[in-house]
Amino acid sequence: MDSExxxxxxxxxxxxxxAASLAALxxxxxxxxxxxYFFPPAGVRAGTAFMLPDGREVRFTVSVAxxxxxxxxxxxxxxxxxALLDLPACATSGIHDGIAVLDDYAAELVSxxxxxxxxxxxxxx
Numbered sequence: 001m002d003s004e005x006x007x008x009x010x011x012x013x014x015x016x017x018x019a020a021s022l023a024a025l026x027x028x029x030x031x032x033x034x035x036x037y038f039f040p041p042a043g044v045r046a047g048t049a050f051m052l053p054d055g056r057e058v059r060f061t062v063s064v065a066x067x068x069x070x071x072x073x074x075x076x077x078x079x080x081x082x083a084l085l086d087l088p089a090c091a092t093s094g095i096h097d098g099i100a101v102l103d104d105y106a107a108e109l110v111s112x113x114x115x116x117x118x119x120x121x122x123x124x125x
Contacts, residue, residue: 007095011064011071014099018062018106019046025060025110027117029053042066047109050117054124056080058117060109064102071098075105077116084116085109 023034025048036046043065050058062075071094075087087105092098 010099011095014102015044015046015064018102021106021110022046022048022060022062025050025113027114029121030058030117039063039065043072048113052079052117052120052124056120058084058120060113062102062105062109064098069093071095073098073101073105075109077109077112079120084120085112 019034019036023046026032027050030050030052032048032050034046034048036044038044043063045061045063047059047061050060052058056079058077058079060077063073065072070091073090073092075085076083077085085108087108090098090101092101
């Protein structure tokens, strides 16, 4: 297998790990639904959406896209347009650096999810 194929396989594996860890997010008092979709020209976004009892949607997402000779990685938690956790957009020229950032961003979102949802639920009572 050539180096470009290995890099593509590594990126696919990293995005699968990120999607699986975000899909596994649960909260005992809030419904959740995982999602994953492609966006043009060469990007993919994965995450989980939670529906709070007051009807607000909370999304935890990571994305990676290839454009302009770089890999662009983003991660965020949003509640109805309000950023709860906005990780800095990162552009890397190397695939291995992009994979490392993607893994870090997914881990940061997973570790923060319960705390952020609990804070939003506390505001309701």
